[in-house]
Amino acid sequence: MELDRFLRYEELAETLAGLVERYPGLVSVDSYGMSFEGRALLLATVTDVSTGAHDSKPAHWVDANIHATEVTSGVAALSLLQHLVTAGERGDEVAVEALRTRTFYVAPRVNPDGVEAALADSPVYRRSSMRPWPYRDAHQWPGLVEHDVDGDGRVLTMRIADANGGWVAHEDDARVMVPVPADGVVPAGVRRYRLLAEGTIRDFDGFTVPTPRPPQGLDMNRNFPAGWGTGVLGSGDHPLSEPEIDSLIRAIVARPNICGYNAYHTSGGVLLRPSSTQADSALPSTDVWTWKELGRRGTELTGYPVHSVFEDFTWDKTETMSGASDDWAYEHLGVFSWTTEFWDAVHAATGKRSSTDIWYVGLSPAEELAIAKWSDAHGEYYLPWRPFEHPQLGPVEIGGADWFRLLSNPPRALLAAEVAPHADFAVHQALAAPCIEILRAEATSLGDDLWRVDVGIANTGWLPTQISARAAREKLVLPLTAELRLPAGASIERGPNRVTLGQLSGRSALRLDGGSRSDGTADRVLTSWIVRAASIEGLVAIASHPRAGTKQRAVITAQ
Numbered sequence: 001m002e003l004d005r006f007l008r009y010e011e012l013a014e015t016l017a018g019l020v021e022r023y024p025g026l027v028s029v030d031s032y033g034m035s036f037e038g039r040a041l042l043l044a045t046v047t048d049v050s051t052g053a054h055d056s057k058p059a060h061w062v063d064a065n066i067h068a069t070e071v072t073s074g075v076a077a078l079s080l081l082q083h084l085v086t087a088g089e090r091g092d093e094v095a096v097e098a099l100r101t102r103t104f105y106v107a108p109r110v111n112p113d114g115v116e117a118a119l120a121d122s123p124v125y126r127r128s129s130m131r132p133w134p135y136r137d138a139h140q141w142p143g144l145v146e147h148d149v150d151g152d153g154r155v156l157t158m159r160i161a162d163a164n165g166g167w168v169a170h171e172d173d174a175r176v177m178v179p180v181p182a183d184g185v186v187p188a189g190v191r192r193y194r195l196l197a198e199g200t201i202r203d204f205d206g207f208t209v210p211t212p213r214p215p216q217g218l219d220m221n222r223n224f225p226a227g228w229g230t231g232v233l234g235s236g237d238h239p240l241s242e243p244e245i246d247s248l249i250r251a252i253v254a255r256p257n258i259c260g261y262n263a264y265h266t267s268g269g270v271l272l273r274p275s276s277t278q279a280d281s282a283l284p285s286t287d288v289w290t291w292k293e294l295g296r297r298g299t300e301l302t303g304y305p306v307h308s309v310f311e312d313f314t315w316d317k318t319e320t321m322s323g324a325s326d327d328w329a330y331e332h333l334g335v336f337s338w339t340t341e342f343w344d345a346v347h348a349a350t351g352k353r354s355s356t357d358i359w360y361v362g363l364s365p366a367e368e369l370a371i372a373k374w375s376d377a378h379g380e381y382y383l384p385w386r387p388f389e390h391p392q393l394g395p396v397e398i399g400g401a402d403w404f405r406l407l408s409n410p411p412r413a414l415l416a417a418e419v420a421p422h423a424d425f426a427v428h429q430a431l432a433a434p435c436i437e438i439l440r441a442e443a444t445s446l447g448d449d450l451w452r453v454d455v456g457i458a459n460t461g462w463l464p465t466q467i468s469a470r471a472a473r474e475k476l477v478l479p480l481t482a483e484l485r486l487p488a489g490a491s492i493e494r495g496p497n498r499v500t501l502g503q504l505s506g507r508s509a510l511r512l513d514g515g516s517r518s519d520g521t522a523d524r525v526l527t528s529w530i531v532r533a534a535s536i537e538g539l540v541a542i543a544s545h546p547r548a549g550t551k552q553r554a555v556i557t558a559q
Contacts, residue, residue, distance in 0.1 A: 001082050003416040006071040006409075008119055009039055009112050015078065016044055016108070023085045025049055026099065032107070033247025036131045039112040041247055046084045047103040048096075056550040058461070059103035059257045060430035063248065064264035066220050066325065068114025068126045072342045072409045073264035076419035077108035083423035095427050102430040105255060110244055111220060118404070122148050125155060125404065127234060128220040129242055142203035143210030149198050150388050150398055157400040158196045159385060160393060165192040170365060175382050175400060176372050178365040204392045220245050221263075226331050227277045227322030235323050249328070256478075256546040259433035259467055261329035261337040262426060267408050268354060269305075269344025271298050274330045274337060276309040277320040284469035290508060291336055297428055302421040304340070307356060315360045334471025336429075336463075343410045343418055349374035371406070378413060381406035434461035434506055434548040436480065439524075441541040442558040443531070450493065451531045453555055455482055455541040458524045459504035465548045466503045479503060480545045482527055484555070487538035493530040501525045504548075 001015055019027045026048060031040040047054045062080060064073035084104060087095035098104075109115055117124040124147060132138035148155050159167070159177065168190050170176035177195060180186060201209055219234030220242050228239040240246040252258060273291045280288045295306035307313055314320055329337035346354040346363070349370040355361070363371070375381040385399035401407060410418050440456030457480065459465055466477040483498040505522035513519075533539065539555040 001078050003075055003079055003082070003419070004412050005415070006075065006119055007078075009109070009116050012074070012109060013040075013042060016042055019044065019081060019085060026085050027081070028054075032251035033243060035111070035113045035244055036129055036242070037113040039116075041112070041244060042107065042109065043251060044081055044106045044108070045103065046081065046099065046106065048099040051100045052550075054103040055255065055257055057101060057103045057257065058259045058430075058433035058435050058547055058549050059105055059255060060260045060262070060426060060433065061105045061107075061252060061255075061258045062262045062264065062426055063107035063110050063325075065108065065112075065115050066110040066244075066263065067128055067265060068111055068118045069404055069408050070264075070266040070342075071115060071118065072266045072415065072419065073340075074108050074115065075415050076264045076340070076342060076422055077106050079416065079419045080104070080423045080426050081106055081108075083420075083427075094431070098427045098430050101435055102433060103257065104426070104430060105258065107248065107251070110248060121153060122151070123153065123155060123404070126214065127217060129218040129244070131218060131242065133218045133236070140202060140214070141210065141212045142201075142205075143212045144196060144199050144201055145214070146197045146199040149200060149390065154198075154383075154402050155404065156198050156383060156398050156402060158198050158388075158390070158393070158396045158398050159193040159400075160196065160396050161191055162194040163192060165194040167193045167195050169193075170369055173369055173372050175384055176365065176368050177400065178368075198398055200390075201392050218242060221265075221325055222321070222323035224249070224323050224325050224328035226324065226328035227320070229322060231319075232321065232323050239323070248325075252329075252333070257549065258333070259335055259463065259547050260429045261326065261333070261335050262429070263325045263337075263339045264422075265339055265341050267343040267345070268341035268358070269303075269347050270341045270353075271295055271302070271304045271306045272309050272313065272326070272339040272341060273306060274309065274327050276314070276324050276327050277322050278310055280308055280311055284473065286469045286512065287336075289512070290463070290468070293508070293511075294336060294429060294432065298338075298425045301424045301428065305353060309339075312356045313359065315357060330468070330470065332476075334466065334468045334474065334476040336468060340422060342422075343408075345371050345407050345410075348410070348414075368401075372401070375406055375411070378411040381411060432462040434459050434463050434465045434467070434504070434545070436460070436465070436504070436543050436545050436548040436551055438541055438543050438551050438553040440526070441553040441555045443536045443539065443555050444558040446530070449532050449534055451533060451536060453484060453529045453531050453536075453539070453541070454526060454558070455528070455543070455555075456524060456526045457482060457501065457504075457543045459506055459548060460523075461548065462507045464503060464506040464509065465545050467547065472503070477503070478546050480525070480543065480548070482541065482543045484529060484531065485540040485542060485552075486531070487533060487535070490531055490533035490539065493532050495529070497529070499527055501527055
């Protein structure tokens with residue numbers, strides 16, 4: 001697959017179809033819904049079907065491109081698919097084992113409409129959906145409308161000479177604009193500017209330029225039913241009001257074997273975890289510990305640090321960013337969820353990680369200067385100012401950072417290397433999932449065609465079968481069940497055939513025993529039936545857990 005560029009929708013669909021054609025024993029692709037503009041929402045299912053159907057194994061879910069301009073995330077999803085399907089060719093035993101015992105669900109483009117607009121020859125950048133909102137008739141208030149005014153295929157920045165402007169050119173690089181100091185004093189002869197995103201002004205009065213949120217200001221990642229509220233910018237008409245999110249949630253809930261969740265975004269170069277609305281002290285302590293353990297491995301593999309959204313990335317703790325997918329996956333499903341923010345231009349240019357406040361305060365002049373100089377080695381991503389006769393503002397200059405290709409996403413030459421390590425993190429999370437195995441299936445003759453059938457089941461995964469303490473507390477996961485498939489003429493002598501066996505611990509619990517080194521067998525359960533049968537030939541034990549998988553094993557005579 002081509003991982004050094006961003007694919008338009010039709011090319012993406014063809015790429016996925018090509019995977020199915022080349023790897024029919026590993027990949028299938030289906031549509032789980034339709035976008036607002038009528039594009040099929042595509043889902044790739046990846047597992048080794050020779051070892052069982054996708055829904056018989058614990059699974060890991062990854063989705064990407066819920067935000068229109070964060071196209072690196074879609075490349076990361078394709079990189080994961082490539083990593084999985086070529087595992088055997090590369091001799092990657094870890095990934096091969098994951099395919100044998102686990103399933104991966106990958107939705108590479110949650111928001112195809114917005115991405116298509118962002119990748120158009122004349123791009124239109126939206127936060128998420130192209131659906132007009134909040135006015136269904138697409139009414140737009142007066143003010144700035146961002147778009148490609150000069151027709152060069154980029155949406156940059158306009159600077160307008162203004163004696164009262166808040167910006168001046170950096171003395172070391174005229175492409176970089178720095179704020180006028182608080183006292184307003186600038187050296188004599190230095191020109192001040194007002195900055196506007198490249199675009200035109202609707203109903204321009206010749207003096208003011210409002211900057212309203214565009215009518216396509218919906219944020220699909222605030223449309224999930226997790227702390228949803230109208231006070232959150234772009235949250236939509238109601239939870240699941242957007243067809244893309246309604247379809248996504250239905251697709252996830254229809255797959256109860258999902259044990260982990262990761263949403264791919266840009267930018268920041270971080271692994272973000274819930275909660276977005278609560279402090280760590282309000283979450284089950286074992287869940288926070290588990291996130292940190294998973295995150296520690298994630299950092300080792302990717303170099304990305306781990307942060308709690310609420311603890312580290314929320315500027316004002318009284319105004320939280322609710323309605324996000326990772327919060328929903330944890331709160332409603334009880335699975336450990338992540339938001340991966342790919343690409344940190346500050347780190348690339350300086351070797352230092354971006355501030356956790358960057359979403360609010362932006363780049364410092366020193367950081368922007370470093371990025372401008374660094375970008376020169378990678379292409380035309382920080383452009384000099386060039387004169388342009390604006391149809392409304394008259395003489396302006398257009399230039400500065402191509403934020404779409406430099407700040408929100410890495411330069412194309414760096415794309416593949418940036419996203420590649422995250423496939424290993426997805427495999428690690430998948431293999432940490434609970435996984436049941438039938439370790440014993442034996443029948444002991446009691447005489448007179450009666451048999452005692454003993455079935456021993458174990459969770460061989462790291463996580464417990466219910467996944468998290470929250471899931472256990474809220475009873476979000478159905479229990480393990482076991483039953484026998486009886487040969488003709490056989491019958492259960494007493495009691496039900498199908499029995500419920502509760503939940504099983506995982507190996508992670510061994511780390512929380514206070515160092516006693518006495519494991520016990522909380523990961524195992526033994527159950528028995530009395531069966532009347534002339535022979536046990538054809539008698540099969542079946543164990544099933546909604547998350548940890550389904551296994552079956554022929555019953556043999558006890559030795």
